[in-house]
Amino acid sequence: xxxxxxxxxxxxxxxxxxxxxxxxxxxxxxxxxxxxxxxxxxxxxxxxxxxxxxxxxxxxxxxxxxxxxxxxxxxxxxxxxxxxxxxxxxxxxxxxxxxxxxxxxxxxxxxxxxxxxxxxxxxxxxxxxxxxxxxxxxxxxxxxxxxxxxxxxxxxxxxxxxxxxxxxxxxxxxxxxxxxxxxxxxxxxxxxxxxxxxxxxxxxxxxxxxxxxxxxxxxxxxxxxxxxxxxxxxxxxxxxxxxxxxxxxxxxxxxxxxxxxxxxxxxxxxxxxxxxxxxxxxxxxxxxxxxxxxxxxxxxxxxxxxxxxxxxxxxxxxxxxxxxxxxxxxxxxxxxxxxxxxxxxxxxxxxxxxxxxxxxxxxxxxxxxxxxxxxxxxxxxxxxxxxxxxxxxxxxxxxxxxxxxxxxxxxxxxxxxxxxxxxxxxxxxxxxxxxxxxxxxxxxxxxxxxxxxxxxxxxxxxxxxxxxxxxxxxxxxxxxxxxxxxxxxxxxxxxxxxxxxxxxxxxxxxxxxxxxxxxxxxxxxxxxxxxxxxxxxxxxxxx
Amino acid sequence: xxxxxxxxxxxxxxxxxxxxxxxxxxxxxxxxxxxxxxxxxxxxxxxxxxxxxxxxxxxxxxxxxxxxxxxxxxxxxxxxxxxxxxxxxxxxxxxxxxxxxxxxx
Numbered sequence: 023x024x025x026x027x028x029x030x031x032x033x034x035x036x037x038x039x040x041x042x043x044x045x046x047x048x049x050x051x052x053x054x055x056x057x058x059x060x061x062x063x064x065x066x067x068x069x070x071x072x073x074x075x076x077x078x079x080x081x082x083x084x085x086x087x088x089x090x091x092x093x094x095x096x097x098x099x100x101x102x103x104x105x106x107x108x109x110x111x112x113x114x115x116x117x118x119x120x121x122x123x124x125x126x127x128x129x130x131x132x133x134x135x136x137x138x139x140x141x142x143x144x145x146x147x148x149x150x151x152x153x154x155x156x157x158x159x160x161x162x163x164x165x166x167x168x169x170x171x172x173x174x175x176x177x178x179x180x181x182x183x184x185x186x187x188x189x190x191x192x193x194x195x196x197x198x199x200x201x202x203x204x205x206x207x208x209x210x211x212x213x214x215x216x217x218x219x220x221x222x223x224x225x226x227x228x229x230x231x232x233x234x235x236x237x238x239x240x241x242x243x244x245x246x247x248x249x250x251x252x253x254x255x256x257x258x259x260x261x262x263x264x265x266x267x268x269x270x271x272x273x274x275x276x277x278x279x280x281x282x283x284x285x286x287x288x289x290x291x292x293x294x295x296x297x298x299x300x301x302x303x304x305x306x307x308x309x310x311x312x313x314x315x316x317x318x319x320x321x322x323x324x325x326x327x328x329x330x331x332x333x334x335x336x337x338x339x340x341x342x343x344x345x346x347x348x349x350x351x352x353x354x355x356x357x358x359x360x361x362x363x364x365x366x367x368x369x370x371x372x373x374x375x376x377x378x379x380x381x382x383x384x385x386x387x388x389x390x391x392x393x394x395x396x397x398x399x400x401x402x403x404x405x406x407x408x409x410x411x412x413x414x415x416x417x418x419x420x421x422x423x424x425x426x427x428x429x430x431x432x433x434x435x436x437x438x439x440x441x442x443x444x445x446x447x448x449x450x451x452x453x454x455x456x457x458x459x460x461x462x463x464x465x466x467x468x469x470x471x472x473x474x475x476x477x478x479x480x481x482x483x484x485x486x487x488x489x490x491x492x493x494x495x496x497x498x499x500x501x502x503x504x505x506x507x508x509x510x511x512x513x514x515x516x517x518x519x520x521x522x523x524x525x526x527x528x529x530x531x532x533x534x535x536x537x538x539x540x541x542x543x544x545x546x547x548x549x550x551x552x553x554x555x556x557x558x559x560x561x562x563x564x565x
Numbered sequence: 566x567x568x569x570x571x572x573x574x575x576x577x578x579x580x581x582x583x584x585x586x587x588x589x590x591x592x593x594x595x596x597x598x599x600x601x602x603x604x605x606x607x608x609x610x611x612x613x614x615x616x617x618x619x620x621x622x623x624x625x626x627x628x629x630x631x632x633x634x635x636x637x638x639x640x641x642x643x644x645x646x647x648x649x650x651x652x653x654x655x656x657x658x659x660x661x662x663x664x665x666x667x668x669x670x
Contacts, residue, residue, distance in 0.1 A: 211632060326643060339657040
């Protein structure tokens with residue numbers, strides 16, 4: 023959308039004090055209770071961990087360029103892919119959207135001055151940072167080689183790496199997300215502006231509410247599971263080791279009870295971002311608003327009932343497997359509702375082909391492939407063939423990177439003018455979205471074929487016939503890395519050199535676009551009164 | 566908040582503390598008794614009773630709003646889901662009557 027002179031004038035007329043220039047010292051940032059500043063602290067922190075996790079991913083792809091293990095030893099390779107997984111899951115993917123964009127926007131979208139517990143919000147960031155430091159010490163001090171899943175009895179008995187330190191880091195990162203989830207639930211329940219009823223809430227808020235429920239109900243389980251793991255490893259308690267009277271499959275039950283819903287912690291906020299962006303680029307109310315809202319809650323609930331599909335080839339009962347398989351198929355229903363409804367929203371919309379639209383298209387394509395290949399893996403028979411192969415790696419990367427990171431980057435572009443008060447070059451945004459989409463497919467689509475052909479995950483020595491596809495995947499990863507680096511460059515440039523952003527550069531609906539860019543410390547000059555439903559972009563004329 | 570004004574009194578706290586101490590002593594005593602198949606049932610029953618007392622009084626849920634009750638109840642419901650589905654696996658493992666590997670031969 024073109025920015026008019028009136029827009030710029032309106033921006034220049036905005037109050038001169040905003041959350042960014044309301045104090046410049048380090049102390050004003052490190053002791054801030056402003057949810058927007060805490061969101062910025064989170065953006066910086068998770069970007070560091072994203073870069074670190076990406077570095078480990080690069081090492082994996084370098085190693086897999088050749089069939090021989092010529093870059094690193096098997097032990098080192100085990101540590102490299104483990105640290106890639108642990109850092110990306112616990113320190114980037116889980117907190118990425120809720121702690122950054124969510125932290126910034128949830129209070130503004132509901133018309134509140136801040137989150138319900140600002141000090142707890144700051145505490146969550148500090149807990150996250152301490153967890154990150156512990157994780158970094160685990161890496162620097164020799165790494166951990168259990169995979170991000172910490173499966174017992176290897177992790178509790180046999181591994182000679184920094185398991186306890188890494189588990190403690192994941193444990194603390196979990197508490198950080200519990201605190202964020204608690205803040206969101208209380209804020210959404212108790213601090214909505216006058217007139218902001220549940221069914222006037224933006225879908226971004228609904229998806230964050232569903233995410234928060236998972237954070238509150240699921241994360242304590244992984245926390246206690248990791249404590250049990252540490253107790254067994256450190257003190258010889260017999261929970262999971264058969265020699266001590268334990269059961270290793272019990273660990274898998276407890277681990278996946280959280281870690282499968284954790285996938286929805288990652289993807290649900292991304293879906294919320296998509297709902298906002300789809301409505302804005304189509305200039306239409308999201309088709310079937312109520313269904314999209316309830317599908318978030320349905321995903322959150324059903325997501326807790328499917329964890330056993332990770333355990334089809336463990337000694338899990340076949341009958342339990344059948345139940346888990348059927349319920350897993352059911353999760354496809356609310357996911358499909360969202361995808362169909364976004365597509366229906368675009369239908370006959372007045373589409374604006376800006377950066378957001380490129381990210382929307384990219385997300386829809388990648389999430390669709392990720393979701394549909396999930397159905398392959400929820401079929402018990404096929405899963406026996408595909409389990410622990412590169413097919414699984416490709417599938418969950420399509421969801422967790424293709425879907426989630428596409429949503430994160432799309433959301434960062436969409437709300438960047440609001441967060442920083444500066445505009446970025448639209449053409450650069452489009453190029454980066456294309457690079458990410460193409461690079462992602464070049465990286466991970468070959469892995470579907472590799473997995474179907476039988477290449478197992480977590481191996482760095484492989485038969486020569488797999489080399490072409492592995493080289494293709496590694497070259498695609500280079501393109502993908504470029505796609506991630508480019509936004510870092512022009513977004514940073516925009517902070518210093520970019521033109522001022524108007525209050526509502528995209529002509530979008532929502533309370534966040536009614537306040538200034540960047541918003542004042544308490545978000546609004548006056549408490550807003552909501553008088554209409556979300557996404558009232560006006561009726562599109564029928565032809 | 567409602568629970569700021571209607572929290573437990575010191576007397577109730579002392580009674581709760583005494584109950585928890587008594588139940589702890591009971592746990593230790595029961596651990597030395599052979600109750601057969603009821604060993605686990607009794608131990609878990611005492612533990613659940615203690616947890617309930619802590620949740621209701623020390624965590625103020627008894628005096629909290631209905632929304633807090635709903636969230637606390639959701640936590641217990643999801644814990645039951647964890648137990649039920651995990652136990653469904655353990656209970657039904659032997660139903661095939663023979664190792665699954667038999668079918669692969």
